[in-house]
Amino acid sequence: xxxxxxxxxxxxxxxxxxxxxxxxxxxxxxxxxxxxxxxxxxxxxxxxxxxxxxxxxxxxxxxxxxxxxxxxxxxxxxxxxxxxxxxxxxxxxxxxxxxxxxxxxxxxxxxxxxxxxxxxxxxxxxxxxxxxxxxxxxxxxxxxxxxxxxxxxxxxxxxxxxxxxxxxxxxxxxxxxxxxxxxxxxxxxxxxxxxxxxxxxxxxxxxxxxxxxxxxxxxxxxxxxxxxxxxxxxxxxxxxxxxxxxxxxxxxxxxxxxxxxxxxxxxxxxxxxxxxxxxxxxxxxxxxxxxxxxxxxxxxxxxxxxxxxxxxxxxxxxxxxxxxxxxxxxxxxxxxxxxxxxxxxxxxxxxxxxxxxxxxxxxxxxxxxxxxxxxxxxxxxxxxxxxxxxxxxxxxxxxxxxxxxxxxxxxxxxxxxxxxxxxxxxxxxxxxxxxxxxxxxxxxxxxxxxxxx
Amino acid sequence: xxxxxxxxxxxxxxxxxxxxxxxxxxxxxxxxxxxxxxxxxxxxxxxxxxxxxxxxxxxxxxxxxxxxxxxxxxxxxxxxxxxxxxxxxxxxxxxxxxxxxxxxxxxxxxxxxxxxxxxxxxxxxxxxxxxxxxxxxxxxxxxxxxxxxxxxxxxxxxxxxxxxxxxxxxxxxxxxxxxxxxxxxxxxxxxxxxxxxxxxxxxxxxxxxxxxxxxxxxxxxxxxxxxxxxxxxxxxxxxxxxxxxxxxxxxxxxxxxxxxxxxxxxxxxxxxxxxxxxxxxxxxxxxxxxxxxxxxxxxxxxxxxxxxxxxxxxxxxxxxxxxxxxxxxxxxxxxxxxxxxxxxxxxxxxxxxxxxxxxxxxxxxxxxxxxxxxxxxxxxxxxxxxxxxxxxxxxxxxxxxxxxxxxxxxxxxxxxxxxxxxxxxx
Numbered sequence: 001x002x003x004x005x006x007x008x009x010x011x012x013x014x015x016x017x018x019x020x021x022x023x024x025x026x027x028x029x030x031x032x033x034x035x036x037x038x039x040x041x042x043x044x045x046x047x048x049x050x051x052x053x054x055x056x057x058x059x060x061x062x063x064x065x066x067x068x069x070x071x072x073x074x075x076x077x078x079x080x081x082x083x084x085x086x087x088x089x090x091x092x093x094x095x096x097x098x099x100x101x102x103x104x105x106x107x108x109x110x111x112x113x114x115x116x117x118x119x120x121x122x123x124x125x126x127x128x129x130x131x132x133x134x135x136x137x138x139x140x141x142x143x144x145x146x147x148x149x150x151x152x153x154x155x156x157x158x159x160x161x162x163x164x165x166x167x168x169x170x171x172x173x174x175x176x177x178x179x180x181x182x183x184x185x186x187x188x189x190x191x192x193x194x195x196x197x198x199x200x201x202x203x204x205x206x207x208x209x210x211x212x213x214x215x216x217x218x219x220x221x222x223x224x225x226x227x228x229x230x231x232x233x234x235x236x237x238x239x240x241x242x243x244x245x246x247x248x249x250x251x252x253x254x255x256x257x258x259x260x261x262x263x264x265x266x267x268x269x270x271x272x273x274x275x276x277x278x279x280x281x282x283x284x285x286x287x288x289x290x291x292x293x294x295x296x297x298x299x300x301x302x303x304x305x306x307x308x309x310x311x312x313x314x315x316x317x318x319x320x321x322x323x324x325x326x327x328x329x330x331x332x333x334x335x336x337x338x339x340x341x342x343x344x345x346x347x348x349x350x351x352x353x354x355x356x357x358x359x360x361x362x363x364x365x366x367x368x369x370x371x372x373x374x375x376x377x378x379x380x381x382x383x384x385x386x387x388x389x390x391x392x393x394x395x396x397x398x399x400x401x402x403x404x405x406x407x408x409x410x411x412x413x414x415x416x417x418x419x420x421x422x423x424x425x426x427x428x429x430x431x432x433x434x435x436x437x438x439x440x441x442x443x444x445x446x447x448x449x450x451x452x453x
Numbered sequence: 454x455x456x457x458x459x460x461x462x463x464x465x466x467x468x469x470x471x472x473x474x475x476x477x478x479x480x481x482x483x484x485x486x487x488x489x490x491x492x493x494x495x496x497x498x499x500x501x502x503x504x505x506x507x508x509x510x511x512x513x514x515x516x517x518x519x520x521x522x523x524x525x526x527x528x529x530x531x532x533x534x535x536x537x538x539x540x541x542x543x544x545x546x547x548x549x550x551x552x553x554x555x556x557x558x559x560x561x562x563x564x565x566x567x568x569x570x571x572x573x574x575x576x577x578x579x580x581x582x583x584x585x586x587x588x589x590x591x592x593x594x595x596x597x598x599x600x601x602x603x604x605x606x607x608x609x610x611x612x613x614x615x616x617x618x619x620x621x622x623x624x625x626x627x628x629x630x631x632x633x634x635x636x637x638x639x640x641x642x643x644x645x646x647x648x649x650x651x652x653x654x655x656x657x658x659x660x661x662x663x664x665x666x667x668x669x670x671x672x673x674x675x676x677x678x679x680x681x682x683x684x685x686x687x688x689x690x691x692x693x694x695x696x697x698x699x700x701x702x703x704x705x706x707x708x709x710x711x712x713x714x715x716x717x718x719x720x721x722x723x724x725x726x727x728x729x730x731x732x733x734x735x736x737x738x739x740x741x742x743x744x745x746x747x748x749x750x751x752x753x754x755x756x757x758x759x760x761x762x763x764x765x766x767x768x769x770x771x772x773x774x775x776x777x778x779x780x781x782x783x784x785x786x787x788x789x790x791x792x793x794x795x796x797x798x799x800x801x802x803x804x805x806x807x808x809x810x811x812x813x814x815x816x817x818x819x820x821x822x823x824x825x826x827x828x829x830x831x832x833x834x835x836x837x838x839x840x841x842x843x844x845x846x847x848x849x850x851x852x853x854x855x856x857x858x859x860x861x862x863x864x865x866x867x868x869x870x871x872x873x874x875x876x877x878x879x
Binding site: 132133164260268371 | 617626627634
């Protein structure tokens with residue numbers, strides 16, 4: 001089933017390009033380590049999901065590009081066309097001549113309603129092209145102006161008009177020391193609105209990816225392009241085809257639906273994060289071999305110690321003893337900085353994947369008391385290797401990963417709000433103090449729910 | 454307790470082969486019906502006939518059409534579901550509820566239950582309708598199923614200890630996702646059906662239909678599949694003929710069933726309560742659990758005594774609530790209230806929605822010229838009716854939600870010091 005991607009703002013468009021590029025170059029890769037027939041099935045599945053065919057055979061990305069200024073969209077369109085491998089649809093973009101100056105309220109209350117019809121029309125055309133439509137994948141940042149405000153508005157519209165379709169928002173968490181002064185306001189407004197209208201929030205922290213680039217990939221001058229490529233690699237390893245059941249021979253038809261059903265059915269717990277292993281520069285890749293046991297052990301430790309990458313993992317964090325009553329387990333976990341999960345999905349790709357042993361992830365101590373590992377943990381596998389990595393594993397986790405960062409952002413935003421700093425920029429365009437208070441309440445509720453696991 | 458002796462009607466057995474023929478016809482008309490020999494053995498309550506009859510009753514009573522999943526259920530589970538279904542339909546004989554579920558005895562009781570079902574309704578015809586092979590693309594438009602009361606309840610599952618509400622919310626969320634995926638799949642199916650109907654215009658030999666259905670298109674594409682369809686239709690014909698033969702000869706069968714009933718001991722009038730069907734509890738291993746079991750048993754006895762004392766005191770206070778005329782009056786009142794709601798809903802639908810929808814499945818036909826026969830339904834009309842029904846239902850839902858919210862606010866108001874923050878709605 002097909003997924004329509006909506007790329008919003010500068011951030012969304014740049015990342016979207018890298019994602020489609022990564023997906024297609026992986027599907028064309030000759031180092032899949034599998035039979036030709038399987039490779040063809042993999043390619044066909046990937047194409048059906050993310051691309052549509054044109055007469056001359058060049059795949060067209062199933063995407064809608066939206067931005068308030070033309071510069072980034074034009075760059076994105078030309079980069080795609082230059083690759084020769086794929087391109088964006090001719091009429092798939094919407095842009096205006098002016099920006100929104102990082103003003104969330106302007107994006108939400110002015111741009112949104114003004115351009116609602118045009119944007120929804122383009123989206124509708126893209127959806128109608130799909131034979132079987134699974135849902136939307138919306139890429140945006142939460143701190144900027146266009147992406148965040150307009151993104152919240154568009155997601156709300158999608159919820160109204162396509163209430164039966166799935167919606168996943170890929171959200172970029174800004175640098176802690178970001179340049180936008182009001183980024184915390186924008187962030188809390190975006191998150192609280194999206195929590196209501198979206199089904200799943202897949203959050204990526206710029207700080208974390210920056211560290212991956214620096215420490216694991218050894219990049220000296222880190223550009224946004226590097227960061228976006230790391231992100232695209234992570235998303236690609238989540239969304240490329242996998243088998244549908246333990247010993248089935250068909251690729252999964254609806255990964256978005258299956259992922260959401262496994263991870264985010266509860267309305268209070270919608271925040272997901274991604275960890276993948278291994279991640280290194282191409283040069284090092286040639287000289288390293290991996291075992292599934294080693295990879296999975298690291299991944300598990302990353303999960304429970306809340307590490308962002310495979311270096312510098314705190315090895316002292318251990319799961320608490322099982323059999324403790326829930327309340328004392330909770331406080332013990334807090335002392336140990338232990339990351340409790342609600343649900344986890346591990347996706348394994350590569351050689352000898354059938355021999356990989358994921359028992360470590362089925363330990364009930366990893367999970368909250370009200371969900372048993374048999375329901376909380378799922379694993380998807382495919383033999384076909386991903387993007388030059390002979391073995392790779394990715395973890396999509398609904399856990400307490402993001403509680404601390406969220407709490408920090410809410411705290412900072414509250415401090416600013418208490419002194420009414422910059423509020424007039426928002427009230428000018430119809431976002432009242434009431435709306436801020438609503439946002440604070442919802443997010444505090446989310447933080448509390450996650451803390452009480 | 455004497456045996457009831459039936460006067461044998463001399464004309465009944467006049468044609469020697471009449472009874473076996475009738476039973477054979479019955480057996481052929483039911484899906485995987487057992488051989489006449491099984492019926493004969495069941496009259497004499499022979500144990501080897503029991504499991505075949507349990508399985509037949511299960512097929513007849515299960516609400517879903519037969520599939521591999523159902524066939525693979527263990528005999529005990531099938532037996533338990535049969536008992537539960539018969540009980541909820543009001544089957545009068547208690548002996549059946551007390552039969553062991555392993556298929557070791559009780560074939561005569563099962564035969565009686567089968568004939569009770571056969572006497573109540575046209576069972577072979579209903580089963581045939583369920584397993585019908587549709588040649589066209591069909592859908593039903595009437596909403597009878599939506600307004601009917603729910604069928605036999607599934608075996609009751611006891612929760613093991615307190616249930617965390619978050620777990621329940623999790624499960625509800627999963628159900629919602631499945632529901633949405635179902636709707637998406639249906640939309641996909643409709644789009645594909647539309648394409649097939651459009652592309653096969655003019656291919657059908659029947660002018661009034663003009664285009665092919667999926668089954669017909671598939672038959673042309675895949676001759677082997679076409680052969681299989683033909684064989685299925687032939688089997689269906691055979692079953693139809695068996696049903697007709699059964700209807701012609703069933704009198705013989707009923708006379709015979711009278712003799713079967715005669716061989717049973719008459720039943721003692723029912724005791725106050727029906728037996729409950731307990732869920733299957735897995736065997737727990739022995740060892741150190743024995744001590745725990747003993748302690749729990751002692752605790753249970755203590756609690757039972759305490760419960761008895763309390764119950765006596767409460768009955769004295771409440772005066773027989775839960776039993777007796779007041780309780781049944783309350784139950785009757787609430788049942789009537791529900792029926793009134795359903796009736797009001799039905800009226801609302803009939804009033805706003807135009808003519809009542811005819812029952813049963815309809816074949817989907819795409820026509821360019823818009824001409825429709827007398828018994829044909831136009832899609833636009835159906836859609837209009839369904840939309841108005843949907844509006845009625847939404848109004849009822851909003852009303853009930855408002856009532857719930859008011860009730861919740863009242864409950865919260867009664868607790869001092871509690872601040873209730875409702876979830877942000879739009």
